[in-house]
Amino acid sequence: HLAGYEQQDAHEFFIATLDLLHRHLIYRTNIQPSQCSCVVDTIFTGKLQSDVVCQVCLGVSTTIDPFWDISLDLPAITDSISLEDCLQRFTQPEHLGSMSKIRCSHCDRNQESTKQLTLQKLPVVASFHLKRFEHSTRLHKKITTRVDFPEIIDMTPFITGSRDTAEQADRDNKYVLFAVINHIGTLDAGHYTSYIRQHSNLWFHCNDHQILPASIQHVLDSEGYLLFYHKQILEYA
Numbered sequence: 001h002l003a004g005y006e007q008q009d010a011h012e013f014f015i016a017t018l019d020l021l022h023r024h025l026i027y028r029t030n031i032q033p034s035q036c037s038c039v040v041d042t043i044f045t046g047k048l049q050s051d052v053v054c055q056v057c058l059g060v061s062t063t064i065d066p067f068w069d070i071s072l073d074l075p076a077i078t079d080s081i082s083l084e085d086c087l088q089r090f091t092q093p094e095h096l097g098s099m100s101k102i103r104c105s106h107c108d109r110n111q112e113s114t115k116q117l118t119l120q121k122l123p124v125v126a127s128f129h130l131k132r133f134e135h136s137t138r139l140h141k142k143i144t145t146r147v148d149f150p151e152i153i154d155m156t157p158f159i160t161g162s163r164d165t166a167e168q169a170d171r172d173n174k175y176v177l178f179a180v181i182n183h184i185g186t187l188d189a190g191h192y193t194s195y196i197r198q199h200s201n202l203w204f205h206c207n208d209h210q211i212l213p214a215s216i217q218h219v220l221d222s223e224g225y226l227l228f229y230h231k232q233i234l235e236y237a
Helices: 010-027 040-046 083-091 216-219
Strands: 048-055 060-067 068-071 078-080 102-104 107-111 111-121 127-129 133-135 141-142 146-148 152-154 174-183 190-198 203-209 210-214 225-232
Touching: 010 146, 010 225, 048 190, 068 190, 078 083, 083 111, 083 127, 083 146, 107 127, 133 174
Parallel strands: 068 127, 078 146
Antiparallel strands: 048 060, 048 111, 102 107, 127 225, 133 141, 152 174, 174 190, 174 225, 190 203, 203 210
16 A cells, blocks of 8 residues: 555555554454444544534534544644644634634525534544644645643543533543654655553663663653554443
C-alpha cells in the first residue's frame, strides 16, 4: 500500500496499518464494521459525538462516529501550548457562521448553529496526531509550535456531558504515555524517530538501526508528532 522509495508520513502509515489489519480481521465475516469487536476495534476505537445546536430553537442534532485517533490543530503564532489546551480547543463549541447554515429539523429551515465535538466513548489506547504539516494552495510548511504533553493525562473534561454534570468526576479516565513519534527536520527533508516505554519506567529512543536508553525527561522534552497513551485502569466487561 505504501511501497516505493518516496517518503511516507508516519500518521498515514499508522492509519493505513490499522485499516489493513481491521479489514483482514473481518474478511469473510458477516459482521458490520460498526459491530466489530476485533483486536483493532477493542484497543483503538473510540466514539466521537458531534452536537449541532440551532441558535433559534436550541434544538440539538447529534451524530456519533468511530475514531482511531484524534487530530489536533496547532496555533502557528504561539510559542508553546499544552496537550490539554489542544483538547480544550478541539472540544469547545464552534459557531458555524451565517455562511454555513444547517437545516434544523425542528424549525424546518436553514439556521445558524454551533457545533461541539466531545468523546462519547474512550478507547483503550488514545492516539493523538499533532497537525504539524500545513498544506494550502500557496503554502506548505511545518508548524514547530512546542506542545507540552504530560506523562499522565485525565480525559474526563473532554467526555460527553462532563461539563454539564459532576457524574463523570468519580470515573477514572486517566491515561499513561507509552510512545511518542517525532519528526525531525523540514517538511521536504524530514526524519522520524520514536520513544517507546518498556515496563513501567524504562524508555528507549529508536532511531533507525540505533536503539538507546532514554529518560522520561528526554521523552517529555521532545517535539512530539504522534502521542500514544493507554488507559491507566482497564475496565473489564
